Amino acid sequence: NAGVIQTPRHKVTGKGQEATLWCEPISGHSAVFWYRQTIVQGLEFLTYFRNQAPIDDSGMPKERFSAQMPNQSHSTLKIQSTQPQDSAVYLCASSLDSSQNTLYFGAGTRLSVL
Amino acid sequence: TQTVSQSDAHVTVFEGDSVELRCNYSYGGSIYLSWYIQHHGHGLQFLLKYYSGNPVVQGVNGFEAEFSKSDSSFHLRKASVHWSDSAVYFCAVKEYSGGSNYKLTFGKGTLLTVTP
Numbered sequence: 389n390a391g392v393i394q395t396p397r398h399k400v401t402g403k404g405q406e407a408t409l410w411c412e413p414i415s416g417h418s419a420v421f422w423y424r425q426t427i428v429q430g431l432e433f434l435t436y437f438r439n440q441a442p443i444d445d446s447g448m449p450k451e452r453f454s455a456q457m458p459n460q461s462h463s464t465l466k467i468q469s470t471q472p473q474d475s476a477v478y479l480c481a482s483s484l485d486s487s488q489n490t491l492y493f494g495a496g497t498r499l500s501v502l
Numbered sequence: 503t504q505t506v507s508q509s510d511a512h513v514t515v516f517e518g519d520s521v522e523l524r525c526n527y528s529y530g531g532s533i534y535l536s537w538y539i540q541h542h543g544h545g546l547q548f549l550l551k552y553y554s555g556n557p558v559v560q561g562v563n564g565f566e567a568e569f570s571k572s573d574s575s576f577h578l579r580k581a582s583v584h585w586s587d588s589a590v591y592f593c594a595v596k597e598y599s600g601g602s603n604y605k606l607t608f609g610k611g612t613l614l615t616v617t618p
Contacts, residue, residue: 392545421605431592431608443603479545490536491606493545 392494394480400500401470409465409497413482420463421491422455425477434478437463438485470501504530504595508609516617517585523578523612525567525593534596535576536606537567541589549591552576563587588616 393412401407413420422434424447433447437457448455452470457463467474477498481491505528515521527535536551550561557569567578576593590613594606 394545423608430610433605433607436603436605438603444599444605446599481546485602490548490551491538491546493538493547495543495545 392480392482392492394478394494394497396497397495398498398500400502402502403471404469407467407470407474407499407501409467409478409480409499411463411465411480411494412461413463413480414492415461417482417484417492418460419483419485419489420457421481421483422463422465423479423481425479425496426475431479434465467499470499472501475499475501504528504597504607506535506593506595506607506609508591508593508612510612511610512613512615514615514617515583518582520581521579521583521587521614523591523593523614525576525578525609526574527576527593527595528574531598532596533569533571535567535569536594536596537561537565537576537578538592538594538608539589540592540611546592549578583614583616585616585618588614590614 395410418439420437424432435445435455436443440457452468455465477496479496481493483489483491507526534553537549538546540546552559552569560566590611592611593609598604
């Protein structure tokens with residue numbers, strides 16, 4: 389079990405470019421979460437999928453951010469027209485989705501927007 | 503909406519000392535509290551959780567936490583810390599968003615520095 393895999397580990401984009409972040413959840417886990425981590429804001433919930441269906445995207449910025457889970461083995465977070473304030477570590481987590489579950493986090497993708 | 507507050511941004515102790523990291527939550531329904539640890543450059547790792555029963559729960563590497571409904575607290579403790587315990591510790595509360603759907607809301611984290 390390799391755990392939750394996030395690629396790339398580091399991504400540098402220029403202002404206005406697009407960034408796509410990838411997450412491979414643990415096999416058999418039905419819930420996938422995306423969080424954003426910054427020094428100032430801490431850990432912010434972005435969005436949540438359950439059995440590939442989007443359940444809660446209340447934390448997603450309404451513009452430029454989108455997330456998908458086209459199959460049970462990966463999810464993507466896409467940021468269009470990146471801005472310097474998008475610089476952060478983006479963490480993906482998966483869980484078995486039982487009633488008393490535990491989140492398993494990937495190592496994160498550090499996005500730097502220049 | 504449930505929230506979680508970690509009052510100490512940074513705690514420094516000597517190796518072998520005991521430590522308590524504080525967490526207070528706002529109550530909004532069914533309680534599910536947990537602690538996670540994040541070493542520099544890594545993702546978060548689960549330490550322990552409480553959702554019912556014995557208010558003192560044991561976790562990995564000698565950590566334990568005690569739930570108190572009267573104090574709205576879920577403080578993390580360790581009797582004797584090791585330098586490898588240096589990390590950021592996050593308290594989290596489970597927030598339901600309808601049916602069995604949920605998310606974890608995290609505190610700001612406490613950086614624990616263990617000095618040799």
